[in-house]
Amino acid sequence: MEAGSSTIDVRSGFYKVFKAKDYNCSVEFYWSPFLVQLEQENGSRILSLDKLSPLAKRWGGADVMVFNTGHWWVHSGKMKAWDLFQYNGKLVEEMEIESALRKGMRTWARWIDRHVDGAKTTVFFRSISPQHQGKQWCYNITRPNMDESYESAFPKSMREIIEITIRSMAIPVRYLNITKLSEYRRDAHPASYARKQEKILKTEQKLLEESHPDCSHWCLPGLPDTWNRLLYASLVVDTSISSHLVV
Structure with a gap:
């Protein structure tokens, strides 16, 4: 187009x-929601924690790289994208998600340190985008949530794994921390206005709307525009690549 x-x-x-x-x-x-490789083999979906996504071969040479991961690691039941983990040549059916994420992040970090020239490429890692589930569901919500007691649906341990990995890297990575500011915006999700099979949910589906609103994705224009402004400000205002930047 x-x-x-x-x-x-x-x-x-x-x-x-x-x-x-x-x-x-x-x-x-x-x-590439996991950053590492997810493949189909002998009828099983295998998440290879020590292999980067095949798409990585196209990433080289960029002036700016922006990465993120998080949501897909915590999916369960029918939403879970993998059947088995693969690590060091072994297939494992069960593994603590924190352990799997840590291994996957280390694989990503090694690729960045080996293949990215920090003098030519600025690397960002955007923090986890929050969801609003349970009592914090977004259905029929029209104002931001100002309750400071709100607890993120994502374990703090997962956020810490990402932050620790970034701090340990040889190549400077700027951490674009959008999680807290986004947690207030449970009014910014599409909720019952999400597209389902290219059709807007109709009024007769009210019961479905209330029980399954989309409280994960975001409306556009909307909150992600604020993330982009922070990214732009970091690129323009801070020209130093000598240290990690937390926004």
Whole structure:
């Protein structure tokens, strides 16, 4: 799709490119929710904690890289994306999620340290985007949540694993911490206005709306625009790459 001097190339659900020709700028999106490799083998979905996503071969040479992971690690039941973990040549059916995330993050960190030139590429890691489940569900909510006692659906231990990994890396990584500011915005989810199979939920589905609102994704325009402003400010205001930056 073209719009003036800009083009959007949707090659697959895993890879999309936006090109602003007047500025010689390309923004590439790679969908890799675990950062490490998830593959189908002999009828089983295997999450390889010591292998980076095959998409990584396309990442090299970028001026700016922005990574994130989190949501997919805590999915359970029918939402869980894997059947087995693979690590050091062994297949494991059960593993503590914190342990799996730690191994996966170390794999990502090693790739960054080995393949990224910190003098040419600025690397960001965006913190976990919160969900609002249970008593904090977003259905019919029109104002931000100002309750400071709200507890994130994601374990603090998972956030700490990511932060510790970043601090241990040789290549500086700027940590874009959007979790706390986003936790207030339970009003910013699509809720019952989420698309389901390309159709807006209808009024007769009210019961379904109340029991299954989308309190994970975000409306656009909306909160993610604030994340982008913070990213832009970090790029423009802070030009130092000598130390890790926590926003």
